[in-house]
Amino acid sequence: MSGPGILRVPLGSIAAGVIALPPEAASYVVRVHRLREGDRFVVFDPELGVEADATLESVGRRSAEARIDAPRPAAVRAGRRxxxxxxxxxxxxxxxxxxxxxxxxxxxxxxxxxxxxxxxxxxxxxxxxxxxxxxxxxxxxxxxxxxxxxxxxxxxxxxxxxxxxxxxxxxxxxxxxxxxxxxxxxxxxxxxxxxxxxxxxxxxxxxxxxxxxxxxxxxxxxxxxxxxxxxxxxxxxxxxxxxxxxxxx
Amino acid sequence: MSGPGILRVPLGSIAAGVIALPPEAASYVVRVHRLREGDRFVVFDPELGVEADATLESVGRRSAEARIDAPRPAAVRAGRRxxxxxxxxxxxxxxxxxxxxxxxxxxxxxxxxxxxxxxxxxxxxxxxxxxxxxxxxxxxxxxxxxxxxxxxxxxxxxxxxxxxxxxxxxxxxxxxxxxxxxxxxxxxxxxxxxxxxxxxxxxxxxxxxxxxxxxxxxxxxxxxxxxxxxxxxxxxxxxxxxxxxxxxx
Structure with missing residues (x-):
């Protein structure tokens, strides 16, 4: 789920569960990348270096809901400071x-x-x-x-x-x-x-x-x-x- | 004469002697960098990796003459190919x-x-x-x-x-x-x-x-x-x- 090609979407405060995506993320996923219900992507919190698998659950006119899996430390992070x-x-x-x-x-x-x-x-x-x-x-x-x-x-x-x-x-x-x-x-x-x-x-x-x-x-x-x-x-x-x-x- | 700060001017076919600078070089030296008669600069042939010290001899309305000293291999060139x-x-x-x-x-x-x-x-x-x-x-x-x-x-x-x-x-x-x-x-x-x-x-x-x-x-x-x-x-x-x-x- 973290391989090349999978869509990565920055998101703050990642927690497991179904959430309404913030407007910018919803637009990015649905309008820019044309993901549909059931499609999978990765959300990541660039501040904490945490990421989670996500599935697009439903798409409304101006909104989108996603199911977020359990967060994990980001697979690829900077090594040395x-x-x-x-x-x-x-x-x-x-x-x-x-x-x-x-x-x-x-x-x-x-x-x-x-x-x-x-x-x-x-x-x-x-x-x-x-x-x-x-x-x-x-x-x-x-x-x-x-x-x-x-x-x-x-x-x-x-x-x-x-x-x-x-x-x-x-x-x-x-x-x-x-x-x-x-x-x-x-x-x-x-x-x-x-x-x-x-x-x-x-x-x-x-x-x-x-x-x-x-x-x-x-x-x-x-x-x-x-x-x-x-x-x-x-x-x-x-x-x-x-x-x-x-x-x- | 090759220290930091000295003006470097690309020029083809460098040979010792007094020459009329090509229009582009003359404009660069006189109008862009405002050198005056007696000022020194360096000409270099980027194709051959050769350079020479030069002195601005005379400045006309649309021309400039320079005295070119003996060419030498450029002081700073790429090392490894x-x-x-x-x-x-x-x-x-x-x-x-x-x-x-x-x-x-x-x-x-x-x-x-x-x-x-x-x-x-x-x-x-x-x-x-x-x-x-x-x-x-x-x-x-x-x-x-x-x-x-x-x-x-x-x-x-x-x-x-x-x-x-x-x-x-x-x-x-x-x-x-x-x-x-x-x-x-x-x-x-x-x-x-x-x-x-x-x-x-x-x-x-x-x-x-x-x-x-x-x-x-x-x-x-x-x-x-x-x-x-x-x-x-x-x-x-x-x-x-x-x-x-x-x-x-």
Missing amino acids: VTWIQAVGKGDKMDAVVRDATELGATRIIPAISARSVARPGEDRSQRWRRIAVEAARQCGRGDAPRVDAPMSLAAALAEARAAEGGALGMCLDPYAETPLGARLAALVPGVEAAFAVGPEGGFTPEELVVCAALGFERVRLGALTLRTETVCAAALGALIAVSDARAG | VTWIQAVGKGDKMDAVVRDATELGATRIIPAISARSVARPGEDRSQRWRRIAVEAARQCGRGDAPRVDAPMSLAAALAEARAAEGGALGMCLDPYAETPLGARLAALVPGVEAAFAVGPEGGFTPEELVVCAALGFERVRLGALTLRTETVCAAALGALIAVSDARAG
């Missing part, structure tokens, strides 16, 4: 970063305001990024969505990430760093949280790099070239997965 | 893949037509992708741009990539594969060419996966989640860089 601190830049680049980070297993995304950030996003932007994270989790088959914080200063974001239970290995991506990311990832103990910080277009200022270092974020580089800020997330999180797998293999 | 085969999907996703592949060191990009490709792009699209590759090379500080082939069938693309001088390790990204990408990359001998094949939205068909295997492309997965086709390139090439660095470190 990973925090992605992204300094907010121009346009909709943060949207792309939230999508990439979710697909590649981040468990927390902190939008940070840095010296070269163009604007201070409001709470409506955070709400948008949370919706994008839930939708990306649904699409990639993940049963938990990353937590997306409200925007905060870079220093606050770094301190938050480092204060994680058990401590986190902090890394700050910088094309002029000496240490290759791969070398640092290879030394990352399984189970230990990883936290990454990435600047906006133009990168962090020298003062911000000092703050990163003071808060325990080591400067690392990924390759010899200067990546756009919106490329770094997929490249670094892909690297984290592959280096972890390479060591396990 | 890497071929990226991308099955063409919807919209402008291929644009993003060309940018990501260039920033992350691919040396050849082959747009492939697969069963689930929506359309067969014409030669004008290839020209566009070549321009994007040169511009991405300029932005990331790379002195060589990847070769971008005209679109071809998936089978032809796989055969082309495998026919590389000295042979290439072929990998086909597939979320349902057993082998983790990281394990395969860890076994990649330094200097050996790597070739990746990625399907469009919806992935390769079962028949295409058989063709991939027959032509020596092993199925590998990157993590437990289903990535969008446009995320795979940055994640896999970031992984290649990091695993190579981890082993060297």
Whole structure:
């Protein structure tokens, strides 16, 4: 029931029983995906990482009822805890970063305001990024969505990430760093949280790099070239997965 | 003269001497970046991976002359040869893949037509992708741009990539594969060419996966989640860089 191809529908407060689906979920199941009575799907609570099999019981003009089976921990969840601190830049680049980070297993995304950030996003932007994270989790088959914080200063974001239970290995991506990311990832103990910080277009200022270092974020580089800020997330999180797998293999 | 911040201008047929800059380069240097007589910049030939220091000598109403110093091999070039085969999907996703592949060191990009490709792009699209590759090379500080082939069938693309001088390790990204990408990359001998094949939205068909295997492309997965086709390139090439660095470190 969790195989490829089965429809996954985000839903809060999952409990066994017959329920009226909330309007958005009902519309998604009935109108977008044209499921009929008796068809099966999976509901998941992206906040708790819980999911359950579901059967469409009845379809009304503007409503739909579903029978929810017993909830279980989501089959596919992020493994290691990973925090992605992204300094907010121009346009909709943060949207792309939230999508990439979710697909590649981040468990927390902190939008940070840095010296070269163009604007201070409001709470409506955070709400948008949370919706994008839930939708990306649904699409990639993940049963938990990353937590997306409200925007905060870079220093606050770094301190938050480092204060994680058990401590986190902090890394700050910088094309002029000496240490290759791969070398640092290879030394990352399984189970230990990883936290990454990435600047906006133009990168962090020298003062911000000092703050990163003071808060325990080591400067690392990924390759010899200067990546756009919106490329770094997929490249670094892909690297984290592959280096972890390479060591396990 | 190749440090961060210096303007890099793509230029064909670089030779020492005073030349009239081609109109596009002249406009870029004088109007976009407002360089003045005596200012220095770097010209690079993205096809040959050659660069040279240059000085703006004179600026006319619609022209500009520059003194070009002796050409040298580009300071920053891709290391290992890497071929990226991308099955063409919807919209402008291929644009993003060309940018990501260039920033992350691919040396050849082959747009492939697969069963689930929506359309067969014409030669004008290839020209566009070549321009994007040169511009991405300029932005990331790379002195060589990847070769971008005209679109071809998936089978032809796989055969082309495998026919590389000295042979290439072929990998086909597939979320349902057993082998983790990281394990395969860890076994990649330094200097050996790597070739990746990625399907469009919806992935390769079962028949295409058989063709991939027959032509020596092993199925590998990157993590437990289903990535969008446009995320795979940055994640896999970031992984290649990091695993190579981890082993060297």
